[in-house]
Amino acid sequence: MAMRDPVQGKVGRKDDMRFLLKQMMQIRAFEDKVFELLARDILKGASHVYAGQEAVAVGAMQAITDKDLITSTHRGHGHCLARGGTLKLMLAELCGKETGYCRGRGGSMHIADVNAGNLGATGIVAGNIPVATGAALACKMRNQGQVVLCFFGDGASNNGTFHESLNMAGVWKLPIVYIIENNLYGMSVSVKRACAVQDIATRSSAYAMDGVIVDGQRVLDVQATVAEAVKHAREGKGPMVVEAKTYRYRGHSRSDPRVYRTKEEEAYWHDHDPIKLFRELLAAQKVMTEAEMDAVEAEVDQEMAEAEKFTLDESAYPPAEAVFEDVYAGWIQGKYGLEPIQK
Amino acid sequence: MAMRDPVQGKVGRKDDMRFLLKQMMQIRAFEDKVFELLARDILKGASHVYAGQEAVAVGAMQAITDKDLITSTHRGHGHCLARGGTLKLMLAELCGKETGYCRGRGGSMHIADVNAGNLGATGIVAGNIPVATGAALACKMRNQGQVVLCFFGDGASNNGTFHESLNMAGVWKLPIVYIIENNLYGMSVSVKRACAVQDIATRSSAYAMDGVIVDGQRVLDVQATVAEAVKHAREGKGPMVVEAKTYRYRGHSRSDPRVYRTKEEEAYWHDHDPIKLFRELLAAQKVMTEAEMDAVEAEVDQEMAEAEKFTLDESAYPPAEAVFEDVYAGWIQGKYGLEPIQK
Amino acid sequence: MAQAFYREAIRDALAEEMRRDPRVFVMGEDVAIYGGAYSATKGLMEEFGEDRVRDTAISEAAIAGAAVGAAMAGMRPVAEIMYFDFMTIAMDQFVNQGGKNRYMFGGKTTVPMVLRTEGGAGRCIAAQHSQSLEAWFTHAPGVFVVAPATPADAKGLLKTCIRDDNPILFIEHKMLYGVKGEIPDGEHLVPLGKAAIRQEGSDLTIISYSRMANTCAEVGKKLAADGISAEVIDLRSLKPLDTRTILESVRKTGRVLLVSEACSNTNFVCEIAMRINEHAFDYLDAPIVRVCAADVPVPMSPTLEDAAIPNPDRIMEAARKLAKGEV
Amino acid sequence: MAQAFYREAIRDALAEEMRRDPRVFVMGEDVAIYGGAYSATKGLMEEFGEDRVRDTAISEAAIAGAAVGAAMAGMRPVAEIMYFDFMTIAMDQFVNQGGKNRYMFGGKTTVPMVLRTEGGAGRCIAAQHSQSLEAWFTHAPGVFVVAPATPADAKGLLKTCIRDDNPILFIEHKMLYGVKGEIPDGEHLVPLGKAAIRQEGSDLTIISYSRMANTCAEVGKKLAADGISAEVIDLRSLKPLDTRTILESVRKTGRVLLVSEACSNTNFVCEIAMRINEHAFDYLDAPIVRVCAADVPVPMSPTLEDAAIPNPDRIMEAARKLAKGEV
Numbered sequence A, B: 001m002a003m004r005d006p007v008q009g010k011v012g013r014k015d016d017m018r019f020l021l022k023q024m025m026q027i028r029a030f031e032d033k034v035f036e037l038l039a040r041d042i043l044k045g046a047s048h049v050y051a052g053q054e055a056v057a058v059g060a061m062q063a064i065t066d067k068d069l070i071t072s073t074h075r076g077h078g079h080c081l082a083r084g085g086t087l088k089l090m091l092a093e094l095c096g097k098e099t100g101y102c103r104g105r106g107g108s109m110h111i112a113d114v115n116a117g118n119l120g121a122t123g124i125v126a127g128n129i130p131v132a133t134g135a136a137l138a139c140k141m142r143n144q145g146q147v148v149l150c151f152f153g154d155g156a157s158n159n160g161t162f163h164e165s166l167n168m169a170g171v172w173k174l175p176i177v178y179i180i181e182n183n184l185y186g187m188s189v190s191v192k193r194a195c196a197v198q199d200i201a202t203r204s205s206a207y208a209m210d211g212v213i214v215d216g217q218r219v220l221d222v223q224a225t226v227a228e229a230v231k232h233a234r235e236g237k238g239p240m241v242v243e244a245k246t247y248r249y250r251g252h253s254r255s256d257p258r259v260y261r262t263k264e265e266e267a268y269w270h271d272h273d274p275i276k277l278f279r280e281l282l283a284a285q286k287v288m289t290e291a292e293m294d295a296v297e298a299e300v301d302q303e304m305a306e307a308e309k310f311t312l313d314e315s316a317y318p319p320a321e322a323v324f325e326d327v328y329a330g331w332i333q334g335k336y337g338l339e340p341i342q343k
Numbered sequence C, D: 001m002a003q004a005f006y007r008e009a010i011r012d013a014l015a016e017e018m019r020r021d022p023r024v025f026v027m028g029e030d031v032a033i034y035g036g037a038y039s040a041t042k043g044l045m046e047e048f049g050e051d052r053v054r055d056t057a058i059s060e061a062a063i064a065g066a067a068v069g070a071a072m073a074g075m076r077p078v079a080e081i082m083y084f085d086f087m088t089i090a091m092d093q094f095v096n097q098g099g100k101n102r103y104m105f106g107g108k109t110t111v112p113m114v115l116r117t118e119g120g121a122g123r124c125i126a127a128q129h130s131q132s133l134e135a136w137f138t139h140a141p142g143v144f145v146v147a148p149a150t151p152a153d154a155k156g157l158l159k160t161c162i163r164d165d166n167p168i169l170f171i172e173h174k175m176l177y178g179v180k181g182e183i184p185d186g187e188h189l190v191p192l193g194k195a196a197i198r199q200e201g202s203d204l205t206i207i208s209y210s211r212m213a214n215t216c217a218e219v220g221k222k223l224a225a226d227g228i229s230a231e232v233i234d235l236r237s238l239k240p241l242d243t244r245t246i247l248e249s250v251r252k253t254g255r256v257l258l259v260s261e262a263c264s265n266t267n268f269v270c271e272i273a274m275r276i277n278e279h280a281f282d283y284l285d286a287p288i289v290r291v292c293a294a295d296v297p298v299p300m301s302p303t304l305e306d307a308a309i310p311n312p313d314r315i316m317e318a319a320r321k322l323a324k325g326e327v
């Protein structure tokens, strides 16, 4: 098995391009709002924001169909949105409101929409790699042509579950694409200091899998490269690894002073901003005018404002009495312990 | 990083060669006795026997010095003997006698001699890979030129701890040599069905480490190859992986009918028996005569008989009252819970 | 009623459910060609093929996690962790993902999976192959815990567990596989959360589960011969727990002996004691007594293993003292 | 006596022990450059260098296991698992190897290591970042469990743990790092296995540990204002456990309230209840009462998180009822 070359994405129909642009802008706007609400202490808890990495989720998700499945990470807002999530239900979830995707039980780190094929974010780094692999096993056994996209970070690739899962997928030739979002850091620890190899996709060889490295800032390249990997998986040729080189703009948490990296490095990546690059491409290829693109941004701002209003003004917290609901399917806490729910 | 070629071992001084031969014979004799005592139900518990793999432990252990450390596996008798263990104390341990290495608390799966640099066997497959890696970290920090040999099987290489540990050793350039005893099966599951790659040493590339594959049936090749890896590690060049291709003769447990492998395959490996091959070499190179070698075997039989006598006739079981001893250093179970041991 | 070994009961339950529901499949180390370390999956590969009976690598985290994912994606996996002791490696996947996904996701998913494992001491295989770790799982929200003592319960409960929509830890016992018992003919299902009263009695209540439930049943008989009337309860499910049956018995006897093969400190039986204390305090005529394993890693040596694990004599002695008011 | 934050107390304990003993070193995720997710290792890398303060990859099993190996090979590691919830990944290495090697090897090795971690709820960070899993470890033979509530105890106990020859799980609490308290000057060591009586009293005994011990201390004061005299015990070490202090108090008050932030079912406080039942049954004037977390994955939403975790009001109410004989 060897390292493949990434596939270069070509500009497509205007509608499609507008959709990609809009999704990236939605994610960016969402994350900006999240940061603001965190600062205002309206949003509780921890939120790991996706700003900077938008092209990965948005590009990758274009490569699959509705019936396919994904698993996400602690940095899951981008995946959720790109998989078809709405700003409203996402923000409501982050704010712990009953109207959110998980009825406020999960929050940022557990945002999920299982019925729509997003098997969820996880607070455990690398925690979803086995889960995704099992989902791919189900896909294979059910034999309806589904594939799984499993997202995770560079840091996650040093966890044991990465190894066990990729080996399992390799042996069983499961229809899954592992998408490593290598943003150069796991929290404060750089890939250089945490990971014995710098190109994580090369690890695919340990599982007799193909690997490919793609520029994670270019949404069309991500789309095309993942599409090829998905095709490979869907055709029964087995799993693949796609490593997208990318960058997160924000600190790991709101209080993170980012001492572990330089201003120059940050500037370099802001220069390679996925939205900026895509706008430049669309303008250069005359797919959309600046004005048209600004209009998309304005539309997104509007939607974001509505989502904020929905969340803060129109959504309630779950009632305290609901605390025991939905731990078990069919059972609920009673006076003496768990009792079957009477139907 | 690349795969290295194994080093070919040369026949050395007669005394040394006699020592290697004797150790291999001791292990074989020990394992035959173990099987016999299991069948007679004198030996309780599970024993994973090393017969067939003798050249690996014996050869590898020649490559290190007294101050170095090793970790072993559930198949640990060979490592213990080759690291300087005596048949008496080993057999006593397996039989759960107070005179054994672990005073009968550990038995086969936990045989250890920490003071002699054998940090022990473990019942958890792959369980000692992190422990060995931590020991290597200690060696590096203490800076006294020690190295660690970490033994484990093909099956263990599919466990998450393999990945996490080798990555840690790779990043920190720890003085450790990972010795994979690839005997083609993890219990009943062949490497073909469990492991996405067949040459496990190639996985070293995922950790920026050198790997090398050696014929595990040729004790001198193992010795020379491991010696080179140890030198590499001791000089601060970082960890290495050595994969020894080998075979276990016996079933995984006494009741294992070995349906997962063929009689032909077994015959092939018996034909490549490590003791047989070494005897042929010593004879061909006129280092030892057949008679001399037979004399070694007789000596070993005699020792084995003494070990049996020691264990069965001269050694007692630990007293039941001792059950609470040595769980904690400095504390013991009292009426109300743990109490400090009064000095 | 036919006689069958516990291991056959397990296998039959698996086979029946696999025949009934194509979503059910089996995976784990050495479950296919080998038929399971304790032969509880023997013959399944031959009947259902390698697709539905899967040998895995030695990757406990991936086994448990893959079961979680497969369950969420529409299958009903029955995964095996060969020894309870190795659940230490699968904890995150089973407890943090499997047990919590439903709740974290607002009730919008189910994780219908069974994780079969096998625990307990008795074979002199020492500290990493003899543990009983059920207390970790009764403490973990989102997962059920089942530990049958008889072939009939093993069969009936395993079938029920496979049909249930929750992640369930199904704990077998290494010393029970070779035990024979009657199994009701036809479709045999045992409900979750219902204890079995193995013997009725009025002087004291002995509560246990898994292998120790059988030991307690024997002790109960011997006590009867001595004129002591013990009610012996076999919990079968530890979560959901049949608190009502326990309380009824305690209200009758006023004396309770709890028996478990797991380490004493923070043993699951402490939860039982706590519930009795909460709901039947005034009925207690004596302190609740526990006979559990010593708080030590299970030693290999037979003399020490026996000293570490509850045996019939010690249970009997504790029961006698309790019944005679000597506690 | 100087004032210090809990997080500073931890850091000072580490720094002092590292200065005293060159074998002591620190490793974990983000402990070096970042100074720890909760800033408890800030400044250590600057003083002791990257060799003795090591950032690791996200490899919890290897972190715990490497600590075990380093300890057996002559060092005294203090490893960090960033959230208690991630101990699920390190269970095998810590519990099966770290906790058992000494016993399995016949007492011929020691494993002097501290695994620092941080648990508890209160930050709305949901089910995988809010757990209190101490019950798993009190149930695991071979390891000690320590959970300090105050800066002084955090410092004094951490120093003691580093000097102790056993593998110790040292549990900090995420809501305590920013709490200030007095710390005795000079060498300050707190012994293992000694509870602190935070308030003396005669009407009931409230027993807790970690953050909840502080909450209980406050509740104790408020109860005093209502004329209820509560003895408030902060266990500090859960294993070894100061059973004597507990029993003395129970013999005096006859009423016991147990408080823990961990899930109720098989909570560690059940072990305390069991010991009280075993050794002071006749002194009990009422059932032992527990206030623990609901048996649910910790929900993110603030209303639900508050409902799931014991709060001062619920503890107060339970204490009042108990004191007034309404239980």
Ligand SMILES: Cc1ncc(C[n+]2csc(CCOP(=O)(O)OP(=O)(O)O)c2C)c(N)n1
Pocket: A048, A074, A075, A123, A124, A125, A126, A152, A153, A154, A155, A156, A157, A183, A185, A186, A187, D029, D058, D060, D082, D086, D089
């Ligand atoms: C098992 C586990 N270990 C540690 C953490 C704490 N943590 C949260 S995010 C993170 C970094 C993850 O790095 P990476 O996988 O590269 O993803 P990124 O945050 O860069 O997107 C860490 C260490 C965690 N949540 N889970």
Ligand SMILES: Cc1ncc(C[n+]2csc(CCOP(=O)(O)OP(=O)(O)O)c2C)c(N)n1
Pocket: B048, B074, B075, B123, B124, B125, B126, B152, B153, B154, B155, B156, B157, B183, B185, B186, B187, C029, C058, C060, C082, C086, C089
């Ligand atoms: C973590 C764990 N999983 C499973 C087992 C059961 N088991 C014992 S030995 C073995 C096979 C190990 O294979 P390998 O590592 O190749 O070593 P070998 O037995 O071939 O020497 C298995 C599955 C175990 N002891 N530990």
Ligand SMILES: [Mg+2]
Pocket: A153, A154, A155, A181, A182, A183, A184, A185, A186, A187
């Ligand atoms: Mg990263």
Ligand SMILES: [Mg+2]
Pocket: B153, B154, B155, B181, B182, B183, B184, B185, B186, B187
């Ligand atoms: Mg093998």
